[in-house]
Amino acid sequence: MRTKDLTTVDLLLTEIDWLLICDPGMTVVKQGAVAVDGGTVVAAGSQRDLEARYRARETLPMSGHLVMPGLINTHVHAAMTLFRGIGDDLPLKTWLQEVIFPAEARHADDAFVELGTVLACAEMILGGTTTFCDGYFFEEAAARAAARAGIRAVLGQGVLDFPSPDLKDPSRARQRVEAFLDAARSWPPRLRPSLFCHAPYTCGPETLQWVKDLCRRQGLLFQIHVSETQWEVEEIETRYGRRPVFHLDHLGLLDPMTLCAHGVWLDPDEIALLAERGACLSHNVESNLKLASGVAPVPALIQVGVPVGLGTDGCASNNDLDLFSEMALTAKLHKATANDPTVCPARQVLRMATLDGARALGLSHAVGSLEPGKRADLIALRIDRPHLTPLYDPVSHIVYAARSSDVNHVWVDGRRVVQDGRLLTLDVPQLLCEAESVAVTVRSCGR
Numbered sequence: 001m002r003t004k005d006l007t008t009v010d011l012l013l014t015e016i017d018w019l020l021i022c023d024p025g026m027t028v029v030k031q032g033a034v035a036v037d038g039g040t041v042v043a044a045g046s047q048r049d050l051e052a053r054y055r056a057r058e059t060l061p062m063s064g065h066l067v068m069p070g071l072i073n074t075h076v077h078a079a080m081t082l083f084r085g086i087g088d089d090l091p092l093k094t095w096l097q098e099v100i101f102p103a104e105a106r107h108a109d110d111a112f113v114e115l116g117t118v119l120a121c122a123e124m125i126l127g128g129t130t131t132f133c134d135g136y137f138f139e140e141a142a143a144r145a146a147a148r149a150g151i152r153a154v155l156g157q158g159v160l161d162f163p164s165p166d167l168k169d170p171s172r173a174r175q176r177v178e179a180f181l182d183a184a185r186s187w188p189p190r191l192r193p194s195l196f197c198h199a200p201y202t203c204g205p206e207t208l209q210w211v212k213d214l215c216r217r218q219g220l221l222f223q224i225h226v227s228e229t230q231w232e233v234e235e236i237e238t239r240y241g242r243r244p245v246f247h248l249d250h251l252g253l254l255d256p257m258t259l260c261a262h263g264v265w266l267d268p269d270e271i272a273l274l275a276e277r278g279a280c281l282s283h284n285v286e287s288n289l290k291l292a293s294g295v296a297p298v299p300a301l302i303q304v305g306v307p308v309g310l311g312t313d314g315c316a317s318n319n320d321l322d323l324f325s326e327m328a329l330t331a332k333l334h335k336a337t338a339n340d341p342t343v344c345p346a347r348q349v350l351r352m353a354t355l356d357g358a359r360a361l362g363l364s365h366a367v368g369s370l371e372p373g374k375r376a377d378l379i380a381l382r383i384d385r386p387h388l389t390p391l392y393d394p395v396s397h398i399v400y401a402a403r404s405s406d407v408n409h410v411w412v413d414g415r416r417v418v419q420d421g422r423l424l425t426l427d428v429p430q431l432l433c434e435a436e437s438v439a440v441t442v443r444s445c446g447r
């Protein structure tokens with residue numbers, strides 16, 4: 001084709017050994033290319049085809065790499081990186097009430113949240129996560145952190161009926177939320193506000209309803225921890241006479257913009273109800289195992305069409321933000337639980353970490369696959385390594401063999417944020433020094 005027939009784009013990634021589009025058909029391309037313009041994917045497909053259609057201001061040969069959409073972490077408390085390892089080997093109720101809530105009351109302030117979230121962003125971006133869905137306090141500070149790091153995020157301001165680190169008087173929750181949503185008006189488009197009611201046992205019916213109403217009016221994602229432990233199910237049944245999902249439904253809370261975190265103790269009727277309402281779920285397998293909360297009925301949820309994404313939860317209950325290990329564990333654990341190796345196949349799990357994760361966050365128009373028109377959030381993994389060679393099936397390798405340390409390059413909105421394994425947006429050594437100095441205070445308080 002003559003030069004004048006070529007369309008000029010900002011960036012052409014070419015000579016890609018394996019390209020995973022992660023579209024609904026989970027298309028895999030050998031010897032692929034991706035064209036990006038204005039931060040958007042213009043085309044992704046075969047190298048021959050794209051080289052015949054596009055010329056680029058910057059062309060990057062990617063031989064030795066697998067390219068795919070950035071991973072999507074559907075449930076994080078990012079700032080808790082600064083609490084990593086302070087409360088291991090405890091059940092959820094003890095962990096939360098005796099260790100985490102007191103530590104948050106002592107240490108979590110605006111500066112703590114910004115620093116902890118920057119640290120989380122560094123870990124996530126370097127490990128191939130380009131979108132995360134957060135829930136914490138001082139979420140304006142989390143937004144500053146995500147803006148500095150160059151990552152995409154849905155940032156959920158926490159709401160509880162008890163005093164919390166950024167709101168000593170819970171009767172002022174509406175004002176707190178309004179101030180947060182006002183601040184969010186000046187955020188860049190890749191950062192979206194959300195509201196996070198902590199759980200049905202820490203938020204009463206009235207709180208749940210006004211927060212969800214506000215989310216509906218403003219088109220925001222409503223987040224909540226649901227049915228994480230057996231204790232929670234018994235507690236909600238005792239208080240309200242219904243299991244947690246029926247309690248939420250009774251209050252009118254369930255729709256496609258409601259994201260339930262955990263869902264470990266769902267019964268078959270609750271699973272059917274979530275599907276009927278179109279509500280979504282974040283599966284946080286490592287956190288559920290570490291806190292011995294149980295195993296969520298993920299195969300049953302997927303079977304009835306509930307969009308299920310993968311989340312790490314916070315660093316005090318995981319203790320990392322690595323979606324590669326979440327994928328591997330999800331694929332393996334449900335096989336063992338079901339006594340059936342065909343359960344949670346690699347393709348389905350990769351979909352959870354990409355396309356279905358985007359759907360769970362209400363972002364399927366923007367991210368989760370490399371379909372034309374979506375934002376150019378891309379990761380490139382080095383595959384010329386002993387643990388990835390030979391490669392018969394790239395999806396198998398991503399789920400069962402690849403590691404977050406294989407991520408070599410990352411783009412968010414078409415902007416390069418990691419090059420040759422080096423984070424371009426943050427000063428990592430400086431960040432580590434700052435984290436160490438906060439840890440001195442945390443240690444001096446006995447935690």
Ligand SMILES: CSC[C@H]1O[C@@H](n2cnc3c(O)ncnc32)[C@H](O)[C@@H]1O
Pocket residue numbers: 077092096100101104135136137157158159196197198199225228287313314317
């Ligand atoms: C408003 S959400 C932030 C709030 O939630 C706490 N948290 C972290 N992990 C969990 C979990 O697995 N279950 C319940 N609550 C959790 C976090 O420490 C913050 O206080």
Ligand SMILES: [Zn+2]
Pocket residue numbers: 075076077225261313314
């Ligand atoms: Zn959580």
